Amino acid sequence: MKKRIMLCVLICICLFLGSCSYYGLPKGEIVTLEDEKITIRILAGQSTSDAGIDEMMAEILENKFENVDFEWECVGWGEKFDSQITGKFATGDIPDIMIGKAQDASAYALTGNLAPIPETFLAEISETALKAVTYEGTVYGLPINTFYQGVIYNKTIFEEYGLEIPKTQEDLKNTTETLSANGIVPFASHFQENWNQGNITMQFMINEIFKDNPWWGIDFRNSLVHYADNEDILACMEYSKYILENTWEDALIINQNEADMRFAKGEAAMYLTGTWSLQFVEQIDPDIEFGIFPYPNQKGDAKLITETNITFMKSAVTEYDTLVDDVLLEIITNEELLEEILEFTQTNTALKSMEHLNSIIIQDDIDTYVEKDCIINASAGNNQLVWTFQTDVAQMQLKWLKNEITLEEVFQFADSHRDKSMNR
Numbered sequence: 001m002k003k004r005i006m007l008c009v010l011i012c013i014c015l016f017l018g019s020c021s022y023y024g025l026p027k028g029e030i031v032t033l034e035d036e037k038i039t040i041r042i043l044a045g046q047s048t049s050d051a052g053i054d055e056m057m058a059e060i061l062e063n064k065f066e067n068v069d070f071e072w073e074c075v076g077w078g079e080k081f082d083s084q085i086t087g088k089f090a091t092g093d094i095p096d097i098m099i100g101k102a103q104d105a106s107a108y109a110l111t112g113n114l115a116p117i118p119e120t121f122l123a124e125i126s127e128t129a130l131k132a133v134t135y136e137g138t139v140y141g142l143p144i145n146t147f148y149q150g151v152i153y154n155k156t157i158f159e160e161y162g163l164e165i166p167k168t169q170e171d172l173k174n175t176t177e178t179l180s181a182n183g184i185v186p187f188a189s190h191f192q193e194n195w196n197q198g199n200i201t202m203q204f205m206i207n208e209i210f211k212d213n214p215w216w217g218i219d220f221r222n223s224l225v226h227y228a229d230n231e232d233i234l235a236c237m238e239y240s241k242y243i244l245e246n247t248w249e250d251a252l253i254i255n256q257n258e259a260d261m262r263f264a265k266g267e268a269a270m271y272l273t274g275t276w277s278l279q280f281v282e283q284i285d286p287d288i289e290f291g292i293f294p295y296p297n298q299k300g301d302a303k304l305i306t307e308t309n310i311t312f313m314k315s316a317v318t319e320y321d322t323l324v325d326d327v328l329l330e331i332i333t334n335e336e337l338l339e340e341i342l343e344f345t346q347t348n349t350a351l352k353s354m355e356h357l358n359s360i361i362i363q364d365d366i367d368t369y370v371e372k373d374c375i376i377n378a379s380a381g382n383n384q385l386v387w388t389f390q391t392d393v394a395q396m397q398l399k400w401l402k403n404e405i406t407l408e409e410v411f412q413f414a415d416s417h418r419d420k421s422m423n424r
Contacts, residue, residue, distance in 0.1 A: 037067050037068065037069055038068050038320060038323065039068070039069045039070075039071055040068055040069070040070050040097065040323065040324065040327065041071045041073070041095040041096050041097070042070060042071065042072050042073065042095055042097045042098075042099065043075070043081075043084065043085060043088070043095040043097075043098045043099070044072060044073065044074045044098075044099040045075055045076070045077035045080075045081030045084075045098075045099060045100045045101070045104075046074055046075070046099075047076075047077050047078065047276065047309075048256055048257070048276070049279055049345050049346070050077075050310065050345060051074075052344065053310075053341050053344065053345065054072055054074050056337060056340055056341060056344075057337065058070055058072060060330065060331075060334055060337050061327060061331075065323075065327065065330075068323070068327075077100060077101065078193075078194070078195035078198075078387075078391065079194075079195065081100055081104075082387065082388055085098060085100070085104075089108075089111050089113050092317075094113055094315045094316075094317060095315060096314065096318040096319075096320060096324050097312060097313070097314055097315070097327065097328075098114075098312070098313040098314075098315070099310060099311070099312055099313075100141075100311055100313065101307075101308070101309060101310070101311055102129065102132035102133050102141055102143050102307070102308035102309065102311045102379065103132070103378075103379060103382040103383060103387065104141070104311065104313065105133040105134075105135065105139075105141025105311055105313055106133070106134070106135040106140065106141075106383060107386060108140070108313065109135040109136075109138070109140040110135070112316065113315065113316050113317070114140045114141075114313050114314065114315070114316055115140075115314045115315060115316040115318070115321070116138050116139060116140060117133075117139045117140065117141065117142050117314070117328075118325055121142060121328070121329070121332070122139055123352075124332060124351050124353060125139075125142070125143060125350060125351065125352070126146075126349075126350050126351065126352055126355075128146075128306070128308070128350075128377060129143045129146060129350035131379070132307075132377060133308065133311060141311040141312065141313050142311065142312040142313075142328055142332065143308045143309070143310065143311040143312075143350040144312070144331065144332060144338065144341070144349065144350055144351060145308075145309050145310050145342060145347040145348065145349055145350055146306050146308050146309055146347060146348050146349070146350050147274050147275045147276055147306070147309050147345070147346070147348070148274065148275050148292060148304060148305065148306050148307075148348075148360070148362075148366055149199070149274040149275075149304075149305040149306075149307060149378065150203070150272070150293055150294045150295060150304050150305060151270050151271065151272050151292065151293050151294070152263075152270070152271045152273055152275070152277060152278065152290055152291070152292050152362065153165075153269060153270045153271070153290065153291055153293065154263075154266060154268075154269050154288060154289075154290060155288075155289040155290060155291045156266070156287075156288050156289055157179075157184060157266070157269045158269065161179070161182060163175055163178060163179075165291075165293045166293070166296055167293075167296055167302075168296050168300040169296050169297075169298060169300075171296060172295075172296050175270075176246050179269050180246065184269050185246075185247060185248060185267060185268040185269070186246040186247070186268065186269055186270060187243045187246050187247040187268055187269075187270050187271065187272065188247065188248075188259050188260075188263035188267070188268035188270070188273075189243050189244065189247040189248070189251045189268075189271070189272065190251060190254045190255055190256055190258065190259035191244065191251050191252045191253075191398060191401060192252070192253055192254060192255045193255060193256065194394045194398065195391060195394070196256065197240065197394035197395075197397050197398050198387070198390040198391045198393070198394035199274070200239075200240060200243075200272050200273075201237075201240065201390070201393070201394060201397065202381050202382065202385075202390055203272065203295060203305055204236035204239050204240075204295065204297075205232075205236050205381055205385075206305055206376060206378065206380055206381045207294060207295070207297040207302040207303060207305075207376070208232045208235055208236055208297050208298060209233075209236075209381075210380040210381040210384065211297075211301075211302075211303065211376055214380055214384075215384070216384060217381075217383075217384025217385050217421060217422070218384070220384075220385075220418055220421060221418055221419065221421060221422055223418070226411075227410070227411040227414040227415050228408070228411040228412065228415055232298075233411070234407075235297075235298055237400075237407060237410065239295070240397060240401065241401060243272060244401055247268065248262070248267075248268070252398075252401065252402060256277070259271070259273075259277075260277045260279070260280060261280070261284065263277065263281075264280055264281045264284040264285060264288070265284055265285060266285065272295055274307070275292075275346045275360055275362065276345060276346060276347075278290065278346040278360065278361055278362070279344070279345070279346055281361065282361060290361060290362055291362055291364075291365045292304065292362050292365045292366065293365070294369075294374075303369070303374045303375055303376040304366070304369040304374060304375050304376070305376055305377070305378050306375050306376070306377055306378065307377065307378035307379070307382075308350055308377070308379070309345075309347060310341075310345075310347075312328055312331070314328070335354065335357070338351070338354050338357060339357045342358070342359065343359060346361070347360065348360060348363075348366075384421075385421045386421060386422065388420070389417065389420050389421040392413075392417065392420070393410065393413065393414045396409070396410045396413045396414075397410055
C-alpha cells in the first residue's frame with residue numbers, strides 16, 4: 001500500500017514538472033535542468049548583415065541555461081537556407097529552432113513541420129510583423145526586428161547641389177543628370193550576387209505591381225498575366241539597367257561589402273538597398289548625413305518598404321517544447337541582447353515593449369514615412385513569389401545586364417517557370 005502511495009506521489013511530481021515552464025523568472029536568474037544535459041539544435045539562416053548575432057545570442061543562452069548545449073548551424077539565408085531546411089524536412093532531421101525571415105513562417109507552415117507560436121507571445125509582436133508571420137489565422141513565426149528598403153541617399157551631397165528628394169521617374173532622371181554633370185557618381189550598386197538583383201527587382205515590383213494588385217502572383221500562376229509583354233515588368237527590368245548605367249564601371253564584379261564601404265565614404269550619392277547597408281557608415285565618416293526615400297515608380301506614388309526580418313520558428317516535433325518556448329522568451333525579453341542586435345544590424349524592433357530601442361541612423365526619415373502612412377510591407381510581394389523563384393529570375397537578369405542573353409529570354413524563363421513561383 002505504501003509503495004502504491006509513493007508511486008502515485010512520484011507520478012504527480014513528474015506530471016507537475018513536465019507541465020512547468022520557466023516563464024516569469026527574475027531577470028538574470030539561471031535555469032538549471034537536472035539529469036542529463038540537453039542539446040537544442042538551431043539552424044540559422046543569415047544575411048550578410050546578420051553574421052555574428054548568433055554569437056551574441058549564444059553567449060546569453062549558454063549563461064542562462066546551464067545544462068543545455070546549444071548546437072548552432074549557420075548558413076547563408078539567400079543561397080543555402082531553403083535547401084538546407086527543405087532537406088531536413090524531407091529526412092525528418094528537423095532542428096528544434098529555425099531562424100529565418102518572416103516570409104519563411106508562412107512558406108514552411110504549409111509543410112506541417114512548424115509548431116504554432118504560443119499565444120502568450122503574440123501580444124508582444126507588433127501588428128505589422130504579426131501579419132507577416134501568420135498563415136491561415138495561426139502564427140508560426142516569432143519576429144524580433146524589421147528593416148527598411150529604398151534609396152538611401154547622401155544628404156550632404158544633396159544639400160550641396162540643391163537637390164530635392166525625387167518622387168517621379170522624371171525627378172530621378174533630373175537628379176541623376178545633375179549629379180553626373182558635377183562629377184558625382186549617382187548610384188552606389190553591386191551586381192555580383194543573385195540575391196541583390198532579386199532584392200532590388202522585388203523592390204521595384206512591390207511599388208509598380210503588388211501595391212495595386214496584391215494577388216498578381218496568383219494571376220501569374222493562372223496565366224492571366226505574364227512577364228513577357230508586360231509594361232510594368234519591363235519598367236522593373238529597365239530600372240536595374242538604369243542604375244547600372246549610372247554607377248561605378250566595375251559594379252558588375254563588386255560585392256555588397258565593397259559597395260557599402262564606397263558609399264559610406266561618399267563615393268556615390270544614392271544607394272538602392274536596405275538599412276543593413278548602414279552598419280559601418282558612422283564608423284567610416286560620422287560627418288556624412290544620410291536619409292532614405294522610395295525608388296520612384298511610374299505613378300509617382302511609391303512607398304517606403306519595410307520587411308519583418310529575423311524570425312524564430314519552432315519544430316512541430318521537438319522533444320523539448322517547453323524548453324524551446326523558454327529559450328524564445330529569453331531572447332525576446334532580454335533588452336541588452338536586443339539592443340545589441342538592433343544596433344549591429346541597423347534595424348528596428350518588431351516587439352512592442354522594445355520600441356524605445358529603435359535607433360537607426362535614418363530614423364527621422366523613417367518616422368516621417370510612417371506618419372504619412374507611406375509604408376508598404378515586403379510581404380506584399382514575397383508571399384506571392386517565393387524567394388527561390390526570385391533569385392532564379394535574378395540570375396537570368398544578371399546575364400542580361402552582362403549582355404549574355406536578351407531580355408526576351410529572361411521573360412521566357414520566368415513565364416516557363418511560373419509553377420515554381422508559388423508558396424509551398
